[in-house]
Amino acid sequence: MRMILLAACCAALSAQIPDVDSRNTAIPTTDTHFTARAYGSVEEWESRKDDLRRQILFAAGLLPAREKTALNARIFGRIEREGYSVEKVLLETLPGYYLGGNLYRPEGDGPFPAILKPHGHWAYGRLENQPLNSTQTLAANLARLGLVVLAYDMVGYNDTAQTPHRFTSREMQLWNFNPLGLQLWNSIRVVDFLESLPEVDRSRIGATGASGGATQVFLLTAVDERIAVSAPVNMVSAIMQGGCVCENAPGLRIGTYNVEIAGMTAPRPQLLVAATGDWTKNVPKEEFPALREFYALYGTPELVEAVQFDAPHNYHRESRTAVYRFLAKRLLGRDDAGAIEEEETPIEQPPGLLALYGSSLPENSAGFEQVFAQWKRGARRQALATRNLAELRLNLNLALKTVWPDAVTHETSGERIVLSRAGVGDRVSGLWRPGQGVPALIVHSGGASAALDTEAARERIEAGRPVLLIDAFQTGPAAAPRDRSHEHFLTFNLSDDAARVQDIITALAFLKQERRGPVELAGLEDAAVWAVFAGAVAPTAVDLDVDLTGFRGADEDFLSRFFVPGIQRAGGLEAALRLTGGRH
Numbered sequence: 001m002r003m004i005l006l007a008a009c010c011a012a013l014s015a016q017i018p019d020v021d022s023r024n025t026a027i028p029t030t031d032t033h034f035t036a037r038a039y040g041s042v043e044e045w046e047s048r049k050d051d052l053r054r055q056i057l058f059a060a061g062l063l064p065a066r067e068k069t070a071l072n073a074r075i076f077g078r079i080e081r082e083g084y085s086v087e088k089v090l091l092e093t094l095p096g097y098y099l100g101g102n103l104y105r106p107e108g109d110g111p112f113p114a115i116l117k118p119h120g121h122w123a124y125g126r127l128e129n130q131p132l133n134s135t136q137t138l139a140a141n142l143a144r145l146g147l148v149v150l151a152y153d154m155v156g157y158n159d160t161a162q163t164p165h166r167f168t169s170r171e172m173q174l175w176n177f178n179p180l181g182l183q184l185w186n187s188i189r190v191v192d193f194l195e196s197l198p199e200v201d202r203s204r205i206g207a208t209g210a211s212g213g214a215t216q217v218f219l220l221t222a223v224d225e226r227i228a229v230s231a232p233v234n235m236v237s238a239i240m241q242g243g244c245v246c247e248n249a250p251g252l253r254i255g256t257y258n259v260e261i262a263g264m265t266a267p268r269p270q271l272l273v274a275a276t277g278d279w280t281k282n283v284p285k286e287e288f289p290a291l292r293e294f295y296a297l298y299g300t301p302e303l304v305e306a307v308q309f310d311a312p313h314n315y316h317r318e319s320r321t322a323v324y325r326f327l328a329k330r331l332l333g334r335d336d337a338g339a340i341e342e343e344e345t346p347i348e349q350p351p352g353l354l355a356l357y358g359s360s361l362p363e364n365s366a367g368f369e370q371v372f373a374q375w376k377r378g379a380r381r382q383a384l385a386t387r388n389l390a391e392l393r394l395n396l397n398l399a400l401k402t403v404w405p406d407a408v409t410h411e412t413s414g415e416r417i418v419l420s421r422a423g424v425g426d427r428v429s430g431l432w433r434p435g436q437g438v439p440a441l442i443v444h445s446g447g448a449s450a451a452l453d454t455e456a457a458r459e460r461i462e463a464g465r466p467v468l469l470i471d472a473f474q475t476g477p478a479a480a481p482r483d484r485s486h487e488h489f490l491t492f493n494l495s496d497d498a499a500r501v502q503d504i505i506t507a508l509a510f511l512k513q514e515r516r517g518p519v520e521l522a523g524l525e526d527a528a529v530w531a532v533f534a535g536a537v538a539p540t541a542v543d544l545d546v547d548l549t550g551f552r553g554a555d556e557d558f559l560s561r562f563f564v565p566g567i568q569r570a571g572g573l574e575a576a577l578r579l580t581g582g583r584h
Contacts, residue, residue, distance in 0.1 A: 016409045017418050022425030023473065023499055024482045028492040030241040030248065034257040036290035042297045049264050052256060053223050058398040059252040060184045060219075061176035061375065061569055064382045069095055071193055075103060079352055083107055084143035086348060088355040089150065090159065093189040094374065096366035097182075100159020100355040101152030101190075102126065104143035110199030113206065113331040115142055116190050116220070116227075117151040118183070120211030120315075121244060125157035127354075129347050132314040133210065136353075140345035141320070145328055148200050150190055154212065154246065155182045159355045163368045166245050171555050173490070173565040177375045179246035180219075187220040191227070203228065204331050208323050210234050210273075210315035215247045215258075222264035229330045231323045233273040233315050236262045238287055240279035241491075250490035250565035254401055259287050263294035269303045271326040273319045277312035284308055317342055376568070383571035389579060396575050397537040399566035401494060402502045404539050408510040417468070419510050428503045429478060430470035438518050438543075439466035439511045443504055445526040447476015456522050456545070466515060470507050472530065473499035490565055497530065498564045504534035508542065518543060529562045536579035544580055548573075 028034070039045040057063035070092065077088040087103045106112055119135055122128040126135045139149040156165025156179070168178060187207075195202045206229035207217045214235030221227040235242070241258050242248055253261075262270070272288055274280035280287070288306040295301045307322045321342050328337035351357045366374065386392045405421040412418075417432035430448045440460045444451035448469040451457055460467050471478035474496050482496075494502070504521070511519045520543045523531025528546035535542040551557050553573025558564070571578075 016422050017411055017420040018425050018427055021427040021478065021480065023494070024480045026425065027483055027489070029486045030243060030488055031239065034238045034259070036259055036293065038293070039297060045294065045297050052261065052264060054398060055254070055256070056219060056223055056252065056261070058395070058566060058569070059176060059249040060181035061178065062181060062185060063398065064386065064395065066185065066378060068189070068192065071189060073193055073196070077352065079348065081140065081346055084140060086353070088353065090355045091189060091193055093186050094371070096364045096374070097162055097371055098160065098361055098365060099152055099186045099189070101150050102139070102353050104139040104149040104151070105199070106143050106146045106148065111201035112146055112148045112199055113204035114148040114150070114194040114197070114200045115327065116187060116194070116205070116207040117149055118187060118209040118213040118216040119151070119154060120209065120213040125153055126151045127158065127350060132312065132316050136347055137342065137345055138315070138320050138323070141324060141342055142327065144343065145324060145340070146332060147327065148194065148197065150194060152186065152190055155179045155186070162361070162365060163371060168245050170559055170563065172372065173250050174555055174558055174568040175376050175379055176249065176566045176569040177372055178249045180249040180252070183216055183246055184219055184223070187216055188224055191224060195226070202226070206230060206327060206331055208233065208327070210319070211313060212242070212244060212247055215242050218258065218262045218265065221268070222261050227268070229269045229327065230265055231271040231273065231326055232262065233319055233323070234275050234278055234280050234313055236272055236283070236287055237279040238290070239282065245488070248488035248491040251399070251401070252491050254492060254494065259290050263291055266294040267298035267300040267303055269330045271323065272304070272306040273322055274306065274308040275311045275314055276308065280308070379569050383575055386571070392571060392575050393537055393579055395570040396533070396579070399564050399570045400498050400501050400533060400537055402505045402534070402537050404505060405509050408506055408513055410510060419506055421506060426506070428470055428472070428506055430468060430507070433461055433467040435464045435466040437463070437465040438520055439468065439515045440520040440522060441504070441507050441511060442467060442469045442522045442524065443472055443527040443531055444469070444524040445475060447471040447478065449476055451524060454524055456524060468507055468511060470503060472503045472527065475500070495564050497562045500530045501534045501537070504530060505538060508534070508538055508540070512540060520545060522546065526561050532576050532580060533562070536576035
């Protein structure tokens with residue numbers, strides 16, 4: 001009976017090893033139809049939220065947290081209207097980098113709630129005024145209701161033109177310098193600005209925006225607890241995750257999607273506005289019920305609401321009215337919020353709204369390349385200043401995203417071995433030579449067979465030690481077609497080099513599982529770099545044997561030999577060497 005049970009167990013384990021590596025076949029994109037993951041308790045979800053918050057901030061280049069320098073706010077050009085005023089605003093959100101916007105204030109002394117209003121990809125940005133979208137009308141009506149509103153630019157729009165709106169490069173990806181990060185940072189600094197206004201009640205700050213503006217809203221709300229109420233319009237979807245680079249930084253949605261990110265708002269009140277004519281067409285039956293589950297964990301399902309209109313992609317009058325009513329109820333406590341209707345308001349012309357109309361940026365303003373250079377300098381300073389090695393390891397692994405498996409499934413046939421993490425679908429083939437003594441993992445950039453032909457392998461095998469040689473991802477017989485053509489491939493998928501580090505981690509976990517005690521890791525050729533980073537993030541001590549000759553940790557080295565988005569932002573080679581003792 002015992003032999004039968006053992007055979008059945010082995011068969012079950014083998015069945016968990018896929019025939020093909022899912023990393024080559026299951027490739028999510030912006031248009032994948034995602035499904036919600038269930039969480040059994042608030043504690044489980046709060047732990048997941050902490051991980052997601054770090055993931056979002058790191059993808060945005062904002063972890064470790066950037067230094068908040070003086071905003072040097074310039075508020076001018078006041079226009080008085082019935083029940084409210086409009087002013088031009090220019091904020092220095094980074095030294096020499098300026099964000100433009102308009103401040104709408106109610107009459108009176110306050111304290112008033114405040115609203116952030118980022119815009120989406122409409123041609124005229126915050127100046128847009130047409131039947132499907134009018135930021136001016138929205139902001140003026142909210143001000144008349146008694147809310148302070150700052151409507152501000154996306155990067156590359158209107159006054160905020162020191163960078164283009166769409167920009168990326170592989171070098172920038174190493175440093176997590178991207179429009180999503182600049183926009184999220186601008187939003188965080190807008191909260192700082194609103195809190196500084198004497199008439200604003202800091203406990204009642206909300207945010208609303210449509211399309212790409214909604215993406216900014218739910219990302220900000222996910223990482224900044226100061227946002228008490230939010231209303232993302234026509235964006236939270238399980239079937240489309242955002243079409244622009246300003247919504248898709250590398251690493252942002254690995255293992256997650258927008259509904260889960262919007263769920264991070266719970267239990268703070270949230271309104272989803274949807275349309276039948278865009279990717280929010282399923283909100284009433286799919287995304288909204290999924291979102292309610294996050295609120296149900298806190299016993300507050302009533303704090304999330306949804307409304308859908310029979311319309312194309314928009315922030316039109318009906319959508320705006322739904323938002324007025326929601327914000328009036330949640331931020332103003334009005335019992336009659338359901339009766340609020342939009343009022344006609346004057347539409348200002350560009351000279352009255354543009355902060356830089358007829359003038360230039362301040363003298364200290366930075367160009368695009370200067371902003372990028374400043375971003376890199378700040379990242380280097382932060383990495384060098386990080387003394388806590390656990391924090392340094394966490395930051396490095398935010399780039400690599402390795403997971404130390406609780407158990408490694410494996411099957412052998414002669415000296416051939418295949419490893420896999422249960423439920424993940426990855427497949428790591430290799431050669432396994434059992435023996436006595438300290439086990440060695442040998443990784444060669446040409447795969448297991450190439451590693452076997454080296455002196456490093458022969459010495460260890462002849463000594464009778466256990467030796468594992470693997471075909472790390474896309475090496476040797478593990479090379480396979482992988483569609484990397486989607487514009488935002490890296491938003492949802494690891495780079496090949498990051499996947500290789502994971503395979504080394506999986507192999508190390510297998511050896512630890514089989515042989516308690518120390519493990520040696522030898523990396524040969526380009527695999528020396530993979531090994532150093534695997535050793536740096538492994539949660540267990542590893543004796544490294546590598547030769548990094550020629551790899552100095554410059555951007556050019558990473559671009560040609562070890563491309564992982566965010567790796568330089570996390571400290572790069574210097575961080576890895578500090579974590580492994582710097583003996584290489």
